[in-house]
Amino acid sequence: MKGGLGFRDLRSMNLALLELGNNPSYIWRGLLEAKQIIRQWARRSIGDGRTTTIGCDPWLVTEMDPYVTTDLHLSIREAPVSSLLREDGVSWDVACVNDVFDERDANYILNISVSICKPADSWVWFGDSKGRYTVKSCYRLITGESNDDRPWNLIGSLQGEDESTEHLFHDCLHAANLWSTINLPPLLLQQGNVIDWFFQRLRSLSGDLQCLFVMLCWGLWGSRNDSVWRGMPFDQESVLRSSVSFLHNWRAVNEQASGVVHASLESWKPPTVGRLKLNTDATISVENNAMGLGWVLRDQDGRFMAARSMRVPGRYMVVEAEVLCLREALVWLCGTGMGNVDSETDSHICFHALNSDSFTSAFGFLIDDVKHIASTIDGVSFECVRRSANRAAHAVAREAVSVSGPREWFDMPPLYLVAILNDDLMN
Known part of the structure; x- marks a missing residue:
């Protein structure tokens, strides 16, 4: 039951606040319990x-x-x-x-x-994305509402009834066919934990595919309810069509609500006179356990100057992969001796982190790397754009996963990039 202060579990909030009271025995019990909680969720950040x-x-x-x-x-x-x-x-x-x-x-x-x-190295609090202890994050960890990057508000219905959700999203042949339709690689369900499976999926995806995956989960859940309560058979095409339509409409409504006039997809724009533009992007390949990094450099007239791709072993969080790519691109740029560059990313989280104070998580350390390298290059600025304005870098990053080592192009772009570059110029 929710009290006047909005705390469903006053004992948990009491532990989070470490309010010890006046009773010595109560104080020690509270300290011991709080110590266990801190020990459970404290981590070393490398x-x-x-x-x-x-x-x-x-x-x-x-x-x-x-x-x-x-x-x-x-x-x-x-x-x-x-x-x-x-x-x-x-x-x-x-x-x-x-x-x-x-x-x-x-x-x-x-x-x-x-x-x-x-x-x-430093101690960080696992319950907060920046590694900082907060009463809110501690309370949510104690009550099971972890303050991580999981969009619980979108998928509250996944909690509970583990057996039915396991079958619905993983074991069911209809679900398997649906994931195959959008080219998702197989991902085994570990120990029947559908929640961990869901978030592992989210971490391996980015951009439009990540959004589509969430919407299709919503579509599967709705289809299951229609089957149970209304006797309607499963229709894969209907689920796919309605999910994509819902996502499109939701985006349109939110853009209008925020005052964005959006007649068409955002296009790449050349930099101002005398400046260069560096677009960066990263992709994650679950099946190859690797990340693809890619960036493209163009001048004020939109002419191709250079591009580079890298394949990196491992699978970071999506935001960490994005900022890793930005770091490597700036290291490369520093080596060329060029400056006066507008650096564009399609990650809002990375962009906002670059304009905030430092923090001591792994992501924060990468952000500090980028800030440090940028300070050694003349005239670097950071911008955030939509994926549609970052297609060239995305194409290079996607191709990077399929090759073993880094590749680099100057003046002449790779063939797979020519059409995208021409399209950017026309738009």
Whole structure:
């Protein structure tokens, strides 16, 4: 029942606030309980890796068990995480990690981004995207309403009835055919946990495909209700059509409500006279356990100047992959000696983080990398655009997953990019 202060569980809120009262025994009980909660959700954020121990500290980025579970020799258990990095200290020694750890631990480790600025490791609060302890995030963790990047307001109906949701979204042949229709690769359901399966899907997708996946889950749920309560048979084409239509209409209404006049998709625009434009994007390949990074540089007339693609092992969070791409693009730009650049990304989260104060999560360390590199280049500015205005960089990032090493083009673009560049110029 919701009280006047809006807290459904006053005891949980009391723990979160650490309000200890006047009774000494009550104080100690409260402290002990609060200590357990802090211990459960505190994590080590890896900077230079020197003050975090491989086998003793909670440093893996996962809710379930943040400790390494591989059976390690004592010398490795007590070694610092920095010993798993390459000599330059700015990337993982992939071969070493795969040799030493089991598949579970190796995947978690390689999915942790590494800062090139080598900040000191720090303690962070797992319940907050910026790693900061807040009463709200603690309360939501205690009550099971984790303050993470999961859009609970969109999928509240997924909670509960695990067996039916497991079948509805994963085991059902209709669902499997629907995911195949939009080219989603298979993803096994671990220990019957459909919620984790859902969010693992979300983290592996980005842009329009991520939105479409959420809407199709909504469509499947609605179709199931129609079948149960109205006796209507499942119709895949109807679910797909209604979900896409709902997404399109929802976007249109929200753009109108925010005062956006949107007669057509946003197009790429050349920079002002005397400046260059750098578009960046990242894609994540679940089946290849890799990320594709891509960027394209053009001048004030829209002429192609250069492009580069990179394939990076591991699967970061989508926002981390986006800012990693931006970091690598700026490092590359710095090497060319060019400046006066408008850098565009289609990630609103990255853009807003670049204009906010520093924070000590892995994402925050990457943001600080970008700020530092940008400060060494003359005239760098950051802009956020829609995916439709970032198609060239997206195409390069998508192609990057299919090749083993980096590729680079100057003056002459790759063939797959020519049509997109011409279309950008015409628009």
